[in-house]
Amino acid sequence: MLARFLYYRPTIEAALSALDKRRLQLPVINLAALFIDFAGQPVVLIELPTGAWSSPISDTVMLAKIAKCLKPRRVLEIGSFRGYTAKLLAEHTGPETRIVAFDRYPEHGEAYRDTAIAEKIDRRVGSVSDAAFAQDGPGSYDLIFIDADHSYDAVKHDTQVMLPLLAPEGMMVWHDYANWGRFSKKNGVPEALHELAQTLPVLAVGGSWLAVYSPVWSTVLGADRLTQARQASLADLPGDDPWTTMDLR
Numbered sequence: 001m002l003a004r005f006l007y008y009r010p011t012i013e014a015a016l017s018a019l020d021k022r023r024l025q026l027p028v029i030n031l032a033a034l035f036i037d038f039a040g041q042p043v044v045l046i047e048l049p050t051g052a053w054s055s056p057i058s059d060t061v062m063l064a065k066i067a068k069c070l071k072p073r074r075v076l077e078i079g080s081f082r083g084y085t086a087k088l089l090a091e092h093t094g095p096e097t098r099i100v101a102f103d104r105y106p107e108h109g110e111a112y113r114d115t116a117i118a119e120k121i122d123r124r125v126g127s128v129s130d131a132a133f134a135q136d137g138p139g140s141y142d143l144i145f146i147d148a149d150h151s152y153d154a155v156k157h158d159t160q161v162m163l164p165l166l167a168p169e170g171m172m173v174w175h176d177y178a179n180w181g182r183f184s185k186k187n188g189v190p191e192a193l194h195e196l197a198q199t200l201p202v203l204a205v206g207g208s209w210l211a212v213y214s215p216v217w218s219t220v221l222g223a224d225r226l227t228q229a230r231q232a233s234l235a236d237l238p239g240d241d242p243w244t245t246m247d248l249r
Contacts, residue, residue: 017181026194029205029230031212033228037069045060067089067092073142075097139168155189156188
């Protein structure tokens with residue numbers, strides 16, 4: 001009953017969600033401590049998409065910086081919609097990089113259609129399944145971005161299909177690890193990732209709605225780097241009241 005009532009009332013649901021301060025439970029990672037010169041990586045935003053399902057600028061910039069630091073040869077985007085994110089990833093990766101933009105609707109992808117950057121993007125249409133990616137071997141992608149159906153079941157399903165496709169030193173990124181859509185069931189990303197984090201090191205990216213995971217963090221060297229990045233993130237947490245000091249501004 002509550003889910004049906006709030007489904008088309010996002011403002012009311014957002015107000016209710018704000019009351020729950022415990023929903024987002026993942027540890028936070030500081031990517032500036034994980035990647036060399038993360039903060040210094042330039043990102044150029046030529047277009048600022050608006051309208052339904054447009055990503056916050058902070059998330060867009062963070063994802064582009066991740067791509068620049070990883071220098072991936074193959075990128076997979078699950079849930080491409082109008083194609084602005086695929087285009088951004090193509091613009092912020094090397095000429096040898098190939099982007100697979102996977103979506104269930106053939107009419108999507110207008111952001112890069114008939115542009116020069118489209119040569120880097122392979123558009124695929126279908127539903128996420130093992131069969132849909134049978135042509136891709138294990139570890140095929142250095143960067144996987146999941147931003148499709150946000151329901152709990154869909155996020156869990158898409159993640160399980162994608163995990164074998166992630167390269168050993170690659171990174172998986174989820175969008176909308178955020179406190180919205182809980183009561184309407186529109187956004188089950190937090191719940192799906194909290195469950196996954198029981199077995200894999202999944203972390204929230206500070207200052208964004210992104211969450212990340214890399215298989216390399218299960219190795220000794222990778223675990224050390226991850227610990228340092230987490231400690232750096234903890235050190236960034238304010239210890240003073242931001243309304244009584246100027247040091248944090």
